Amino acid sequence: MVKEEHGAGGAAPVQPIVLSAEHIPTAGARSNVHLLRIGNLQHVNRLPAGHGVDLASDKLTVLFGENGAGKSGYARVLKNACRARTKLAVLPDVFAAVEPRPTPSADITYAINGGAATTSSWRQGAVAVRALSNVAVYDSACGSDYVAKEGVSDYQPYGLPYLNRLADAQKTMQATIEQERNQIRLNAAAFTDLHGQHDVGEILGRLDKDTDVARLRVLATVTAEESARIGELEKILGSMNPEPDARAAERLAERLDAAAASAQKGQRYVADRALDEVRQRQxxxxxxxxxxxxxxxxxxxxxxxxxxxxxxxxxxxxxxxxxxxxxxxxxxxxxxxxxxxxxxxxxxxxxxxxxxxxxxxxxxxxxxxxxxxxxxxxxxxxxxxxxxxxMAIADANLAPLDTPTLTELETVAPELRVFVTQAVEAWAKRRLWVETCVGTNEWSTERPPLPEGEALDVRLRSKAEALRTHAKELRASLNPEAKRTLDGEKVALVARQRLAQRLAQVEQHICDAKLHHNLTTVHAALAPRKVSVKMTELANAYVTAELAKVMTEELTALGYRRKVLPDIRGRTDVGQTMVTLRVKDCNDAPGLVLSEGEQRAMSLALFLAEVRLQGHHSTVVFDDPSTSFDHHHRRHIADRIVALASERPVVIFTHDAVFLTELSRAIGDHAQTVAYRTIAWTGEGPGFVSDGLTWETMNADARLNDLEASVKPLTTYAGDYMDEATKEAVKVGYTKLRGTIERAVREVFLNNTVRPFTDEVSVGSFGAVIGHPQEEWDRVSEIYARCCEVTDAHDTNAARQLPIPDPVVLLEDIAVFRAHLDLAKKRRRAFQAERSKQIEAAKNPF
Incomplete structure (x- = not known):
C-alpha cells in the first residue's frame, strides 16, 4: 500500500479498512453470550459440508481428537467469528481444484443472558456478529500478543499490540525497501557512445527518471526509407566522382516524370469517380x-x-x-x-x-x-x-512504365516497383470489370479495389523529386560545408538506428531510476516515529495496575513458580513504545530467562486475567491450551480451567491424552459436569463429531458396552462355518476385550491405585485390591489367555493354528467378565463404605 501511494508499485492486493466498532472485541458490552452450536459448516478446510458440533450451554465441553482429525477447523471458525486476538483466514479445501475458491461459512447458535437461542451466519471476510465478540478464544498463537517473539514479555491492551506490529512492520519494510533499492544499479555512462550533437545524444546526455520515453520511442522508430537514406549518404560521402551517378539519377527522374503524367492520365479512367460516371452514362x-x-x-x-x-x-x-x-x-x-x-x-x-x-x-x-x-x-x-x-477506357494506357524503367526501379526503389505492379494489375482488373458490367448491364459484382495509399502518379513524382535531390547532394558532396551537413544527417540517423537496438536497455534504466526515486520516498514515509509517539500515549493512558494484579493471581493459580510483579512501563525502544512486564529482580528480558512453557503460562495467565476483568461470563474457548507445558503446569491448568467452568461455559479442543486425563481428574475433584465429544476421521473425511470419548479414552464399563454392541451382529453369519470377514471381526473383538481386561485390572481390580501419566500412588485405594477368590481370577485369566491366542498382536506358529472362537463364545466371555467385574465393584463399594465409617469415627472420637 505504501508503494502504491508513492508510485513504487501497482495496486495493492488489499486496501486499508477504517477502524470501526465492529473491529473492537469489547463491542458486545457486558452481555453473557453462551455458545450452543457451531454447525452447517461449508467450505471449511476439508470438513464435509453440513458438519457441526453441539456445545454445552452451562458446563464444560471437551472435544478430543488426534492431530489432523478436524478440531482446528471448528476452532478457526470460532477464532474468526469471535474475533480472537490473533486470527488467520479460514481456508477452503486447498486440494480441491475449484476456481475461484469458495468462501468458508458456518452457522453459530448462541444465547444472550439465558434468552432464546439465536443462530447467526458467519462468512469469511464479512463483519462478525457484535454479540460474539464477548466470546474469548485462546490458543498458542495468542501468546504472541503477550510474550514478544524477540524475547520481550509484554502485556498490552487490545489494539496496542497492533501498533507495535505496525511499527515493527514499518522498520522491517524499511529494511526490505533499502535492500530492494540497493539492488538497483544505475549506470548512465553505459550510453555515452550514443551522445553527440543530435536529438538522441541530447536526450541521453540528461538521462534520468524524467526522461521522455515517448520521444525516445519516436526517435528509435527508423523507417525503411530512413534506413535506405543511411546507405545513400554513405555512398554519397564515399564517392570520389559523383557526376555519373548524378546524371543517372536525373535521367531516371525524367522517365518517372513522364510515367507519372501517363499514369495520371490513365488512372483517371479506372478511378472510382470515373467508373461511377460510366455506370451513370449507361x-x-x-x-x-x-x-x-x-x-x-x-x-x-x-x-x-x-x-x-x-x-x-x-x-x-x-x-x-x-x-x-x-x-x-x-x-x-x-x-x-x-x-x-x-x-x-x-x-x-x-x-x-x-x-x-x-x-x-x-x-x-x-x-x-x-x-x-x-x-x-x-x-x-x-x-x-x-x-x-x-473507347476511351479501352484505349487508356494502363501500363505507364516501360520494362527498362521497371528494371531500374527494382534496384533504386524496390518498394515503388512492387506498388507499380499492384497498381497496374488493379487498373486492368477494374477496366475488365467495367467492360463486363457495361456489356451485360449487370453491376452487382464487387468492384476490384485500388491499392491503399497515395496514387501512383504522386509516388512517381515524389521519387523523381527525391532523385533530383539525390543528384544535387552527389554534386554537393564535393563542397566541404555541404559534406558536413550530410555527415551530420548520417550520424543522427545512425544514432537513431543504434538507439532502436538498445531502446529496451534505455527504458529499463529510466524505469529503474523512477523506482529508485520512489523507493527513496517510500523509505522516508515508513519511518515509525509518529506511530511510536502514539503508542507511548496510549500505553500510558490505558494500562492499569488492576490488570497486573489479576494477572499475578492467575500466574499463581497456574502453578507458575517464579515471583513476578507487574512492573508496567511505557518506553520507547528504537522508535517503538513498549508496555513491558518484567521479572522481579531481573534486568534481562523474560524471553531470555523463562522457558517456553513458563512463557506459555504467562500468556495464559494474562488471557485469564483479561477474561476475569471483562465484566461478563460468556463462553471461553481453549484450543490445545496444554501446548509446551510439563506435567506440573498441565495439572494446574486443568484445575484452573475446570474451576473456570463453574463460573461460565468452557469449550476445550485438545489432542493431548495426558491433559485429558488431568481434566478427568480435575472434573472429579470439582464434581463438575462435563460433555465429552470426539472428533475423528470417517469415510467422508475429517471433522466427524460423536458423543463421548474414543475407545482409547473409555473406561472399562463403556468399553464392554461398546464391544458387546459390535459383537452381537456377528452371530447372524450365514452358513455352517464363519467366513473370513467374521473371523477377522472376532479377532478384533478379542483384541479389544484383551485391552478392556487390562484397563479393568487397573481401574477396578487395582482400584486406580496407580494411574497412567501421574506421579502418585493412591495408598488409600489399595485396600480394595485384596479379596479376589482364586476361582474368579482363574476364570478372568482364562478369558484373557483366549484373547491373547486370538489377537493378531501375537504371532502364532504356522504349525499350531488355533480355531477362531464363534461370536457366541465371544459374547459369553464378555458376559462372564462383566459378571466378575461387577463382583469386584461390589467388593470395592463395600471397602469404600467401611472406609467411610472409619473416617467418620475418626472425626467423632467421643
Missing part, C-alpha cells in the same frame, strides 16, 4: 433508348390508336439514315428552297419521284416530326457518348 443511354422506343411505337399508331400500315422497321436506325439521306437530297438538290419534306402542291417523293397524294404528304410530315423528336435526338446522343466513353 443508365442515361438505357433511359434514352427506352424513350426512343416509345416514340417508335407512337409512329406506327394513328391518333385514334389504330395501327398504321407501315413497313416493318420503320423508325429504326437504318430507316433514320435513309430519311436523313432523302432530306439531304431534297434540301440540296430537288427542292433547295423548301424544308424537307416538301408537301406543297405538285411536289413529288424524292426517292420514287411519284407525285405526293394526301396520305403520302401526311406520312412524310409524321416522319419529319418523328426525326425531330427529342427522344430520338437524346438516344442518338447518349449512345454516341457511351461509345466514346468505352
Amino acid at each position: 443508365a442515361n443511354a438505357s433511359a434514352a433508348a427506352d424513350a426512343w422506343k416509345l416514340a417508335q411505337d407512337r409512329l406506327h399508331m394513328k391518333e385514334d390508336d389504330a395501327d398504321v400500315d407501315l413497313l416493318e422497321g420503320t423508325g429504326n436506325d437504318a430507316w433514320k439514315k435513309l430519311f436523313k439521306a432523302a432530306e439531304a437530297f431534297s434540301t440540296g438538290h430537288a427542292y433547295p428552297a423548301h424544308p424537307h419534306p416538301n408537301v406543297e402542291e405538285g411536289a413529288r417523293c424524292v426517292l420514287c419521284q411519284t407525285p405526293l397524294d394526301e396520305s403520302a404528304k401526311d406520312r412524310l410530315t409524321r416522319f419529319a416530326a418523328f426525326i425531330a423528336d427529342a427522344a430520338s435526338t437524346e438516344a442518338d446522343a447518349t449512345a454516341a457518348r457511351m461509345k466514346e466513353t468505352m
